[in-house]
Amino acid sequence: MTQTISALTKNSPGVLADMAQAIRKYNVNIRSISAGETEDPTISRLTIGLDGSEDDIQRITEEMADMDVIISMDDLRRKEFVDRELVLVKVAMESACTTQIMQIFEVFRANVVGMGQRSITVEMSGDRERVDGLIKMLAPFGIKSLCRSGMIALKRGDD
Structure with a gap:
């Protein structure tokens, strides 16, 4: 079960390491950390996505x-919140597939940020499901880097 923790911390050296050590004690996986x-x-x-039991969390x-x-x-976990993730994806691009790839970018509102002879790089932000959806749609074309x-x-609202 993935659970999300948001923490305001002093901006000082070692904070992240101390928090990771606390998580490690309970053998809980850090799925995401920003x-x-x-x-x-x-x-x-710090926003931390953890995979673990409710008791361990x-x-x-x-x-x-x-x-x-x-x-x-x-x-x-129990509060309404808004979340976002940024993804950069470099996709192989053949001329026969250019239109399809560009349509996928349009549907997901992904922005082209780089282009080479044989690849195109896009950025997109959204929740985990939206990012996963973009990756799933681009996988058949050949993801070169991600x-x-x-x-x-x-949290949503005035709190």
Whole structure:
């Protein structure tokens, strides 16, 4: 079961390593992790997608909440949230398939960011399902390279 945690932390060295160590203790897989500064450069937001049991995730969040570097944590499992992921995909391109590939880009609102003699690179952002859908549609044409940012997420509403 994938569960999402969002944490505001002090922007200092070792925070990510300390959090990863807490997760490792419970043998839980990190499916996705994204970190970056917030509007305040002294604070970072980490969004972590974890695959594990509810009990293990609960223990992990309790342990993390006690860390000095943690300002606040949200367990986004039970709350409505908006999430996005960025993907860059380089696809093999033969002239016979160009129209089909471009139609896929259009349907998924993917933007062309690079073009070579035999490949085309696009970017797209969306939720996990949308990113997975783009990848599935492009796979038959030959994905040469792919990079996903990992999920970022915020609670919906005024909280």
